[in-house]
Amino acid sequence: MERMDFRVLGPAEVLAGGQVVPLGGSRPLIVLTGLLLRANRLVSVDLLGHWLWDDDQRRSKGALQTYVLRLRRALGDGGTIRTERGGYLLEVDEDAVDLLRFRKYAGRGGAAAERGEHRRAAALFEAALSEWRGPALQNVESEALHREEAGRLAEERTRVRELWAESLLTVGEYETIVPELGRLIEEHPLRERPHEQLMLALFRAGRQAEALETYRRISGVLAEELGLDPGAGLQRAHRLVLGGDDPARYRTTVEPRVPHQLPPDLRAFAGRSGALKSLRALVPEALDDSTCTPIASVEGLGGQGKTSLSVHFAHQIADRFPGGQVFLDLRGAGPGDPLDPLAALETMLVALGVPCDQIPPGLAERAATWRTHTAGRGLIVVLDNASSSDQLRPLVPGPGCLVVVTSRWQLRGLAATHDVRRVALSELDNDEAVELLASTIGVERVEADPAATERFVRYCGGLPLAIRILAVRAAQFPDLPLAEFVAALPEEAGRLGTFDLGDGEETNIRAVFSYSYRALPAPAGRLLRLLGLPMMPEFSVATAVALAGRDEEETRAALDALVSAHLLAQPEPGLYRFHDLIQAYAGELSYQVDSVQMRAGACELLLDWYLATARNASQAMRPDRFYETLELASLGGGLEFSGYHEGLAWFLREHANLISVVQWSFRIRQYAHCWKLAWLLLTYFAGRGRIDEWRAVYEVALQATRNSGDRAGEAGILNGLGVIEGVVRDYVAARRHLEKALAVQQELGSLRGEARARYNLAMTAQDLADFPAAYRHGLRALEIARELRLCGFEANVLRALGDLCTTMGDYPQALSLADEALSLSPPTDPSLGRFALSTRARALLGLGRHTEGIECMSEAVDMFFAMGEEYEAADVLSDLGSAHLSQGRPAAARDCWLRAVRLLTTLAHPDADTVRAKLATLVGG
Numbered sequence: 001m002e003r004m005d006f007r008v009l010g011p012a013e014v015l016a017g018g019q020v021v022p023l024g025g026s027r028p029l030i031v032l033t034g035l036l037l038r039a040n041r042l043v044s045v046d047l048l049g050h051w052l053w054d055d056d057q058r059r060s061k062g063a064l065q066t067y068v069l070r071l072r073r074a075l076g077d078g079g080t081i082r083t084e085r086g087g088y089l090l091e092v093d094e095d096a097v098d099l100l101r102f103r104k105y106a107g108r109g110g111a112a113a114e115r116g117e118h119r120r121a122a123a124l125f126e127a128a129l130s131e132w133r134g135p136a137l138q139n140v141e142s143e144a145l146h147r148e149e150a151g152r153l154a155e156e157r158t159r160v161r162e163l164w165a166e167s168l169l170t171v172g173e174y175e176t177i178v179p180e181l182g183r184l185i186e187e188h189p190l191r192e193r194p195h196e197q198l199m200l201a202l203f204r205a206g207r208q209a210e211a212l213e214t215y216r217r218i219s220g221v222l223a224e225e226l227g228l229d230p231g232a233g234l235q236r237a238h239r240l241v242l243g244g245d246d247p248a249r250y251r252t253t254v255e256p257r258v259p260h261q262l263p264p265d266l267r268a269f270a271g272r273s274g275a276l277k278s279l280r281a282l283v284p285e286a287l288d289d290s291t292c293t294p295i296a297s298v299e300g301l302g303g304q305g306k307t308s309l310s311v312h313f314a315h316q317i318a319d320r321f322p323g324g325q326v327f328l329d330l331r332g333a334g335p336g337d338p339l340d341p342l343a344a345l346e347t348m349l350v351a352l353g354v355p356c357d358q359i360p361p362g363l364a365e366r367a368a369t370w371r372t373h374t375a376g377r378g379l380i381v382v383l384d385n386a387s388s389s390d391q392l393r394p395l396v397p398g399p400g401c402l403v404v405v406t407s408r409w410q411l412r413g414l415a416a417t418h419d420v421r422r423v424a425l426s427e428l429d430n431d432e433a434v435e436l437l438a439s440t441i442g443v444e445r446v447e448a449d450p451a452a453t454e455r456f457v458r459y460c461g462g463l464p465l466a467i468r469i470l471a472v473r474a475a476q477f478p479d480l481p482l483a484e485f486v487a488a489l490p491e492e493a494g495r496l497g498t499f500d501l502g503d504g505e506e507t508n509i510r511a512v513f514s515y516s517y518r519a520l521p522a523p524a525g526r527l528l529r530l531l532g533l534p535m536m537p538e539f540s541v542a543t544a545v546a547l548a549g550r551d552e553e554e555t556r557a558a559l560d561a562l563v564s565a566h567l568l569a570q571p572e573p574g575l576y577r578f579h580d581l582i583q584a585y586a587g588e589l590s591y592q593v594d595s596v597q598m599r600a601g602a603c604e605l606l607l608d609w610y611l612a613t614a615r616n617a618s619q620a621m622r623p624d625r626f627y628e629t630l631e632l633a634s635l636g637g638g639l640e641f642s643g644y645h646e647g648l649a650w651f652l653r654e655h656a657n658l659i660s661v662v663q664w665s666f667r668i669r670q671y672a673h674c675w676k677l678a679w680l681l682l683t684y685f686a687g688r689g690r691i692d693e694w695r696a697v698y699e700v701a702l703q704a705t706r707n708s709g710d711r712a713g714e715a716g717i718l719n720g721l722g723v724i725e726g727v728v729r730d731y732v733a734a735r736r737h738l739e740k741a742l743a744v745q746q747e748l749g750s751l752r753g754e755a756r757a758r759y760n761l762a763m764t765a766q767d768l769a770d771f772p773a774a775y776r777h778g779l780r781a782l783e784i785a786r787e788l789r790l791c792g793f794e795a796n797v798l799r800a801l802g803d804l805c806t807t808m809g810d811y812p813q814a815l816s817l818a819d820e821a822l823s824l825s826p827p828t829d830p831s832l833g834r835f836a837l838s839t840r841a842r843a844l845l846g847l848g849r850h851t852e853g854i855e856c857m858s859e860a861v862d863m864f865f866a867m868g869e870e871y872e873a874a875d876v877l878s879d880l881g882s883a884h885l886s887q888g889r890p891a892a893a894r895d896c897w898l899r900a901v902r903l904l905t906t907l908a909h910p911d912a913d914t915v916r917a918k919l920a921t922l923v924g925g
Contacts, residue, residue, distance in 0.1 A: 004079060006097045008036050009153070010133030012140050014075070024070040027052060030142045031067045035081065035090035037149055039097050044087040044809040050848050054144040086810065099153070102131040106160045109167070118167040125164035132157055147886050151921055158188060158917075165197045174205040189221055190920035192231050193913070199237045211241045226898060226919060231905070231912075261327040261351060262382065263307075265315045270439055270464075271432025272309050278423050279313045282402060283320065293396055295403040295418055297411045300425030301566040301579055302333060302512040303465030306406035307384050309425070314380050314404060321402065323377035326351055332387030333408050333515040335505070341394045345370050348381075348395070363394055371398035380404070389413030408516050410564045426569065427462030427579060430454065436464060440471035445482060452483035459489060460499075461580045469499045469507055495584055513585045516565050523554060524561035528568075529594055530602045531578070532586025534664045536657040538577045542639060543657070546609035547602055575653075607673040610661055611680075612638025613650070618683040620647030624792030625683065626752045629716050630676050648868050651684035659697055666700050671708035675701040675717055682720050686727075688870055691909065695724050715744035715753055722760050727871070728910060731767045738764060755784035759797055766804045774804050795824035799836040802843065811846035818843055834863035838876050845883055854883050874903035878915050890922055 005015040012033045014021040023029050034051050035043055048064055068088060072081055080091040094100045109124030136153040137145055161184055165177045181198040188194065195218040202211040215230070215238045222228045230238070275298070282294040298306045314325055326348055330339045345366040349359050352373050360366055374381075375398025386392050386407040392414055396403060405411065405420075414420050428436065434453055438446040446453045456474075460466035474485050489498055499509035506512070517525060530547050531539070545555045559576060562568040567586075569577045578586070590599060612635050619627065620641040641647040651658075658681055665674040678701030685694040698721050705713035722738035725731070738761045745753030762778035765771070778801045785794035802817035818840035825833035838860040844853030857880045864873035881896030897919045904912035 004075065004096060006032075006036050006039075006079070006092060007133070008033055009098045009102060009131050009136050009157075011138045012036075021074055023074050024067075026141045027063075028067045028070045028074070030140055030145065031064070032071055032090075033137060033140050033142070033145060035088060036092075036097055036099065037145075039090055039092050039094075039100060042084050042087050042089045042809065044811070046811065046847065047809055048088065051142050051144045054142070098131040102128045102160075103156075104128075105131075106156075106163070109160070109163060113163065113167055118170045122164055122167035122171075122173075125160050125167065128160050129157070129164065144886075155917060155921070158184065158191070162193050162197065165194070165201075169197055169201055169204075172204070174201040177201055178205070188920050189218075190225060190916075190922075192218065192222075192234050192916060192920075196233045196237045199234075199241060203237075203241045208241060212238075215241070228898075228901070231916065262314050262318070262325045263311050263327060265312050266308055267439070269308065269312045270436035271428050272305070272425070275309060275423050275425060276313060276316075278421065279309075279404070280317070282421060283317055291399050293399055293401055293403060293418075295396065295405065295414070295420045297414065297420045297422045298404060298406045298425065299410055299422060299566060300408070301463070301582065302408055302516055303463050303509065303581075304425040304427075304566075305464035306408075306425060308464070310382050310384065310404045310406050314382055317402075318380065321378045321380045323374075323379035323401070325380040325382065327382045327384065329384045330386045330391060332385045332391070333519070334385070338387040338391060341391055342366060344391075344395055349373065367394040370395070374398045374401050376400040382406075386411065389417075393417070408566055410566070412564070424566075428457075428464060428467075429462070430457060433457035433460070433462050433467055436467050437471050440468065441475050441478075441482075445478070449482050452481070452486050455486045456482065459486065459495075463509075463579065463581055465507075465512065466499050466509060466581060469501055469509070472501060472507075473498070496581065496588065499581075509581060510585060510588075513582060516567055517585075517589065520565060520567075521558070521561055523550070524558040524565075526594075527555065527558040528562055528586045529590035530599075531568075532583050532588070532590055533599060533603060534606060534661055535583060535587070536578075536660050538571075538575055539657060540576070540653070541574050543606070543609070544576070546637075547606040549602065549605050603668060603670070607661070607665055607670055608635060609638055610658065611635060611673055611676055614638075614658065614677055614680040617641050617647035617650045618680045620644060621651075622683045624790070624796070626756060629712055629753070630679065632676070644867065648684070651681075652868075655681070655684055655690075655693075659693055662697050662700060666704050669707075671704035672710065672713070674704040675710065675713040677701075678704075679713075679716050679720065682723065686723065686869075688868070688907070690907065691724065691728055695721075698724060711744055711748055712750070712753070715741045715748065715750075715757070718744065719753075719757055719760060722757075722764065726760070726764055726767065729767075731764050734764045735761065735768065751784050751788060752790070755781045755788075755790070755793065755797075758784075759793070759800060762797075762804065763800050766800075766807055771804065771808055775801075778804060791824055795821040795833070795836060798824070799839050802836070802839040806839065806842045806846055809846070811843045814843035815840060815847065834860050834867065835872075837863065838879075841876075842879065845886075850883065850887055854880065854887070857883060870903050871907055871909065874900040874907070874909075874915075875911070877903075878911070878918070881915075881918065894919065894922055 003016070004021070007013050007015070012029055014023065014032070023032060030052055031048055034048050045061060045064060049061070052064065052067075068081055068083075075081070079096075082089045082091060094104065105124050105128035109121045109128060112118075112121035112124060135150065136157075137150050140146070161180065165181055168177045178198065178201050181194050181201065184194040185191070185198060195214055199211040199214050202208070202214065215234065218234065219230050222230060279296050279298075282296055285292065285294040298310050300306050311327070314327075318325055328339075328344055328348060330344060332338050342363050345363070346359055349366070349370055350356065354369070354373060360369060377398075377400065379397060379401040381395075381397055381401060381403045383392060383395055383403065383405045386405050386409075388409065389411050390413070392405060392411065396418060405414075411420065411422070415422055434446060434457060437453065437457060456470070457467060460470055474480075474482065477485065489495075496510055501507040517528065520528065527544065527548050531544065534547070536543070541552065541556060541559065544559055545552050548555050548558070559568065563570045563576070567582055569579070571577055611632065615627065615630065615632050615635070616638050618625065621644050639650065641650065658677060662674055662677050662681070665671075665677065678697045681694070681697055698717055702714065702717045702721065705711075705717055718737045718741035722734045722741060725734035725737060738757055742754060742757035742761065745757050758777040758781040762774045762781060765774035765777060778797060782794065782797045782801065784790075785797055798817050798821035802814045802821065805811070805814035805817060818836050821836035822833045822840065825836070837856060841853045841857035841860060844850075844856055857876060861873055861876050861880060864870075864876060877896045877900035881893040881900065884890075884892035884896060897915050901912055901915040901919065904915060
């Protein structure tokens with residue numbers, strides 16, 4: 001018989017010698033189509049029956065056998081249908097099936113694109129697309145096949161069309177791809193990638209207006225149909241078409257007049273809109289109430305721009321206060337002693353025209369005279385750089401005036417006795433910082449390179465004084481691109497030195513900070529120095545206690561002094577945060593003041609505390625992990641946790657610190673702490689995504705194990721790297737890491753380690769469709785789990801084997817394994833079986849027990865949410881949406897997919913695009 005050509009990408013048919021081969025009716029065609037969709041793989045009787053009848057009551061094994069017999073007669077030697085245990089398998093040459101040819105060409109095109117051979121990639125993608133003759137399975141009379149398979153095939157085709165367009169976009173064939181992208185968008189009005197590609201093609205072809213119109217249309221459709229904003233790719237393309245940031249955001253403030261004693265206002269004052277709003281709210285009180293004296297206390301770290309803000313505000317409202325403006329530096333921070341209130345009152349009374357011989361000698365009398373001469377006068381009084389509430393109390397003027405105080409300290413006492421409105425300053429936000437930079441080096445230079453501008457202000461930590469100092473340096477080289485200037489800046493070592501103009505202490509960040517540091521009590525100064533060592537973004541009282549090696553009461557008092565001096569921020573009770581330049585300054589001080597032994601001892605205390613606490617939190621969440629690997633049984637201390645949610649809450653609070661501590665421990669060569677903390681972090685990362693952070697931590701940890709020659713640690717971290725790559729769907733890289741981990745565990749003779757590596761290898765091999773390897777690794781992991789009586793781990797392996805059976809279409813066995821795994825979950829905590837529950841749901845769906853399967857899957861989703869495992873919840877929601885759609889419930893599918901895409905977008909997970917594509921099929925499919 002002549003060579004046969006099997007087709008499913010269009011009308012399903014078989015050709016021999018260019019002629020259609022009769023198959024004996026629509027039912028045999030359904031069976032052949034199902035076998036072709038799984039060519040060279042076993043297809044179960046249950047699945048074929050489901051495609052044929054879509055109804056448990058009508059299935060007939062005898063009828064199926066009849067249809068297979070008809071197919072064998074029709075095909076003759078052109079294709080072999082083998083009967084296997086539980087199903088049938090069609091053996092066919094890969095080049096004889098249009099679907100397999102399509103996938104072969106598409107795969108080769110992808111490989112060519114990865115090598116940078118974009119024209120060849122486009123040709124291969126074209127070859128793949130040429131296999132399509134219309135919608136897949138066009139003439140197949142099976143609702144189940146159309147519902148479950150046709151959409152998946154259409155998605156594959158759409159993806160290749162996008163890859164074809166991407167290849168030609170890369171080589172500049174813009175006009176060539178515009179018509180095809182237009183057709184693709186018509187077919188899929190909610191699909192974002194072709195809209196993004198069309199925008200770029202139009203823009204690069206000089207058709208900017210059409211590109212912007214494309215963005216406008218897709219933005220409107222996404223908002224109306226799905227309630228979503230455009231994804232990151234569309235937004236990047238939109239910014240590119242617009243040509244960067246809006247230059248209107250950089251506006252120069254008009255220079256106001258400068259009356260009386262106020263220092264000149266800045267030529268261009270930037271930001272602080274919230275603080276200015278709080279200050280302006282006091283003006284009506286001063287003007288309308290002749291019985292009170294409104295006071296604003298502008299507080300913050302040295303260099304935050306307290307004086308600049310206060311002077312700017314006073315200039316803005318000066319015309320509303322006919323009595324004038326008094327400005328006095330109280331010298332609360334800086335060289336010399338703070339100004340005595342007695343001398344301050346004399347200076348201010350003289351400024352009001354009071355003759356010297358009428359100024360009384362005593363403090364109380366002078367304060368009374370000051371109030372008498374200011375009452376009802378409509379005066380603005382700016383008391384700059386105050387040292388304490390006691391210094392300020394005598395200086396408060398009479399009613400009808402407005403007082404603005406600036407201080408590096410929290411003036412709690414004055415606030416308690418005088419109804420002060422405290423305005424606390426923090427670092428500038430990004431827009432405000434950019435505006436401040438532009439006011440010094442010019443708007444054009446800032447707009448020329450937004451990325452370099454962002455790095456510049458981030459380097460300065462949003463501190464106004466730091467931005468101004470560094471901007472003066474940049475202004476010295478007006479022709480140097482900002483990117484080159486930023487690239488030449490030192491990183492951690494020597495960073496503070498860049499913020500010194502060598503022209504006095506006012507423009508030297510170290511000197512500015514030193515005034516606050518010198519005023520601290522000794523315990524607070526010591527704690528500040530030690531806290532500068534580990535570079536933690538935020539930390540708790542317990543963390544500070546561990547680092548300081550002091551009791552909690554003394555540590556709390558020291559922390560309170562640091563907060564009062566604005567050397568630490570306290571965003572909420574019990575939580576503290578450094579400004580990063582202050583942290584760098586504190587770390588420098590420690591190396592200058594503290595002994596090597598003191599620093600080493602503090603670091604060891606902190607690392608041990610973090611390691612013990614992370615172990616306790618991880619054990620509360622995942623008692624089944626192999627903690628013996630860490631050899632921490634003798635390590636005491638650390639916080640204790642009563643259950644899963646307490647452990648998770650601690651990881652949620654501390655994960656940024658733990659990442660910093662991993663990096664820091666590597667830098668100070670505490671390699672064991674480094675990799676062990678990273679290993680424990682897997683408990684947190686595994687269900688919550690954060691892939692970039694997770695990978696960065698594990699790569700540092702792997703280097704730590706190799707630097708120290710710790711083979712057990714290396715195997716544990718390699719295993720974790722394999723898990724990471726599996727989560728992001730890079731299964732080849734995952735297998736590579738896991739095979740290395742397995743080799744090391746076998747070398748060490750660790751059965752537990754071998755079991756864990758094989759368990760992960762089983763799941764990775766399944767994802768690679770290497771089912772024999774998956775089965776082999778899974779069985780060996782199960783043997784070890786039972787040999788070592790690892791009940792929790794045994795349940796995990798059973799569940800993984802159940803997933804494997806589901807993938808292979810053996811749904812009865814999958815259901816049995818899932819039920820066995822669930823039986824091992826303790827009745828006191830059924831949530832431990834949440835993974836097995838999702839496996840059971842997939843098995844039930846495969847068996848056609850849709851109602852039970854959907855209920856089971858919904859329960860698994862609820863459990864994942866209850867455990868805070870957002871990635872796992874999103875993954876199962878995606879499947880749950882597909883299950884609802886297969887039962888003709890598009891509204892329920894839409895709800896599941898919307899929830900999933902929002903979670904995955906928040907987690908920056910690549911699966912977000914896949915779920916977005918599913919959503920798009922509901923409208924444009």
